[in-house]
Amino acid sequence: MYNDASVRYNKYEVNARYNLTPALAFGAAYTYTQALQHTPGTSNGSSHWNQFGLQADYALSKRTDLYAEGVADIGADGNTVGAQVFGTDAPSSSKNQVVVTTGIRHRF
Template sequence: MRTRGTGDACATYNQFSLGADYAVSKRTDFYLVAAYQHASGDQRDTNADGTNGGLGEATASIGSYGNQSNTNSQVIVALGIRHRF
């Protein structure tokens, strides 16, 4: 996935995601999801009060996980077991 902004805040985000699912029974499975993101360019910083600030170096932030990195790259891995009742 590639996302690119334009204007004064022209950050580019390249992300690669991979997922797998393995059924061990009719109602139980194991799953694995992994993602890597690399950010480059500039993004608009947000001030503590939620208003827009100046430009800063783009930082990685993978999807809805909400864990913004302090660097321009981020890796996330989720491994779990799911049982349906």
């Protein structure tokens, strides 16, 4: 048996995309993350987060589109680790984090 502390993460995701018109699409995603902590000689614990995301994409042409996306990562009561939306540089200082992104994309 190992005497090292460890954390195991389990992630479950469901997402969908709907094309309202050939140029306009909407998307939604939900991710559940569970962290199971194991430290020998102490009580073990767990934390979990719920992440929700919405996206809209409008094609200006075959290669250029506008997009807007919002993601909220909400931690459970009692979480000791800050929430972190995937792709951000650092976790939040609280159990929740919200990220909003807009942009124009051109594919070469």
